[in-house]
Amino acid sequence: MIEVNELTKRYGGTTAVNGLTFTVRPGHVTGFLGPNGAGKSTTLRMILGLNDPTSGTATIDGRPFRDRPRGLRQVGALLDAGDVHGGRSARAHLSALARSNRIPQGRVDDVLREVGLAGAARRAIGGFSLGMKQRLGIAGTLLGDPPVLLFDEPLNGLDPEGVQWVRGLFRRLAAEGRTVFISSHLMSEMEHTADHLVVIGRGELIAAQSLTDFAARATGASVTVRTPDPGALTDPLTAEGGAVRVDRDGLLTVTGLTAARIGELALQHRVLLHELTARGAFLEEAFMQLTADSAEYLAGDRR
Numbered sequence: 001m002i003e004v005n006e007l008t009k010r011y012g013g014t015t016a017v018n019g020l021t022f023t024v025r026p027g028h029v030t031g032f033l034g035p036n037g038a039g040k041s042t043t044l045r046m047i048l049g050l051n052d053p054t055s056g057t058a059t060i061d062g063r064p065f066r067d068r069p070r071g072l073r074q075v076g077a078l079l080d081a082g083d084v085h086g087g088r089s090a091r092a093h094l095s096a097l098a099r100s101n102r103i104p105q106g107r108v109d110d111v112l113r114e115v116g117l118a119g120a121a122r123r124a125i126g127g128f129s130l131g132m133k134q135r136l137g138i139a140g141t142l143l144g145d146p147p148v149l150l151f152d153e154p155l156n157g158l159d160p161e162g163v164q165w166v167r168g169l170f171r172r173l174a175a176e177g178r179t180v181f182i183s184s185h186l187m188s189e190m191e192h193t194a195d196h197l198v199v200i201g202r203g204e205l206i207a208a209q210s211l212t213d214f215a216a217r218a219t220g221a222s223v224t225v226r227t228p229d230p231g232a233l234t235d236p237l238t239a240e241g242g243a244v245r246v247d248r249d250g251l252l253t254v255t256g257l258t259a260a261r262i263g264e265l266a267l268q269h270r271v272l273l274h275e276l277t278a279r280g281a282f283l284e285e286a287f288m289q290l291t292a293d294s295a296e297y298l299a300g301d302r303r
Contacts, residue, residue, distance in 0.1 A: 031194035076141030086126025130157030
């Protein structure tokens with residue numbers, strides 16, 4: 001578990017992170033979202049002990065990360081996939097990490113196979129594509145079989161097959177009871193991958209809640225629902241906090257709830273659905289609305 005308490009970081013007169021408090025729990029994939037310049041990377045670096053906070057604390061399973069002598073056994077982290085020695089082979093890079101953390105060398109080949117780089121193990125990293133470097137970085141996070149994993153933009157450079165593989169990997173790691181914390185700017189991927197979200201802007205906390213609850217805060221998105229029994233579904237949707245408009249032909253237009261939550265309620269109340277269509281990107285819409293005042297840079301700035 002990752003616990004951040006009143007975490008603050010100042011650089012001279014600039015406050016990069018301001019009084020952040022949140023918890024990342026095991027068994028979930030937690031997305032870390034915020035506009036450019038929101039303080040996400042600075043926060044991750046403080047969690048890992050790479051930057052000292054001005055005030056506040058960041059602990060992993062109750063202890064600062066830098067107090068752990070064999071870090072890769074407790075935490076796997078990928079902050080920059082390009083931050084590797086280009087002249088080394090993939091196997092040599094991982095072998096060095098394994099030796100420094102007293103991890104059996106057999107794990108090197110295990111993780112290379114898991115990330116799909118077994119055939120490139122002896123190639124120099126300098127010749128790798130960005131997607132291959134991402135896979136190598138993920139292999140490094142898995143090397144010590146740690147209970148806590150942090151990733152900063154892990155999907156950069158991955159092809160569709162790679163994205164699908166990583167999505168499944170994160171879900172599997174969380175299902176094993178690990179803590180999985182992912183910083184990303186890709187709303188669509190967070191919508192498919194994350195269970196919970198921590199959203200910040202200008203270094204301050206905006207939201208820490210389930211993805212479903214956060215996405216439901218979007219005011220411009222709606223879901224079209226077609227069912228032969230609209231009356232049976234209207235009351236459960238309203239009780240859940242949704243706003244329901246019933247058209248003359250019985251078609252429902254629902255705001256305030258995601259399509260996934262509506263489908264769950266329909267199943268729970270045994271209501272047959274003929275159509276369930278999201279109109280607008282819920283997560284992206286909610287993110288844009290709630291971080292509009294926190295974006296550091298805006299195209300055609302209208303502030």
